Amino acid sequence: MTLLANNASLQRMPQHLRIARPVTELARSVRMYCEGLGWSVLATFADHDGFDGAMVGDADVPYHFEFTVKRVDGASPTPTAEDLVVLYMPTVEEWQRRCDNMVAAGFVQVASVNPYWSVRGKTFQDPDGYRVVLQNASWPA
Numbered sequence: 001m002t003l004l005a006n007n008a009s010l011q012r013m014p015q016h017l018r019i020a021r022p023v024t025e026l027a028r029s030v031r032m033y034c035e036g037l038g039w040s041v042l043a044t045f046a047d048h049d050g051f052d053g054a055m056v057g058d059a060d061v062p063y064h065f066e067f068t069v070k071r072v073d074g075a076s077p078t079p080t081a082e083d084l085v086v087l088y089m090p091t092v093e094e095w096q097r098r099c100d101n102m103v104a105a106g107f108v109q110v111a112s113v114n115p116y117w118s119v120r121g122k123t124f125q126d127p128d129g130y131r132v133v134l135q136n137a138s139w140p141a
Contacts, residue, residue, distance in 0.1 A: 017063035018055070019085060022075040023128050028106075029067045030054045032126055036105035037087070037098065039065075047071065077128035081113045084123070086133040095136040099124075102134065 023029040033039055033056050042055040042064055050071050057064030068074075089095035099122050103109060107124035112133065117123055121135035 015062060018066050019063065020066040020068065021128075021130060022077055023067045023069060024077065025127075026052055026054060026067055026069045029126065029128070030056055032105045032107060033065060033067075036102040036107055036124070037132075038101065077130065079129045079131065081110075081131065084117070084131050084133050086117070086121070086135055088135050088137055088139045090136075090138040092136060095134055098134050102132070107132070 021029075030041060034041065039056045039058055042057055042059060044054045046052050051068050051074075052071065053066055053068040055064050055066045087098075089098055099109075102122075102124045107126055110123050110125045110131070112118050112121075112123040117133045117135070120137050121133045123131055123133045125131050
């Protein structure tokens with residue numbers, strides 16, 4: 001009984017998602033994602049156990065990206081073409097504006113490996129090889 005009660009109380013607690021990624025140029029990644037997605041810098045840190053980093057996102061949503069650079073012998077970004085973050089944009093106007101902003105910010109539009117993402121979306125890649133799909137659809141409730 002205790003396990004069920006604990007699980008039930010955990011389900012009611014708000015959750016937040018952080019997507020952490022090593023990058024080669026912190027300032028470039030922060031600028032591109034903020035300009036491309038309309039996000040802002042939520043927090044930064046310098047030389048925290050040898051890491052510099054920044055959290056970017058929209059303060060009103062339950063997720064954000066953390067970009068880090070290790071000052072000595074840092075991890076190299078190693079995404080594959082199928083490592084995707086998909087953001088749903090329900091209106092055509094918002095979706096098209098964000099797509100235009102992604103290109104203006106320096107992202108490159110690329111073909112999706114999975115053709116599903118090309119039907120109602122566009123895939124963008126940053127200089128480290130990370131991919132973001134902007135999907136013109138609503139996420140079901």
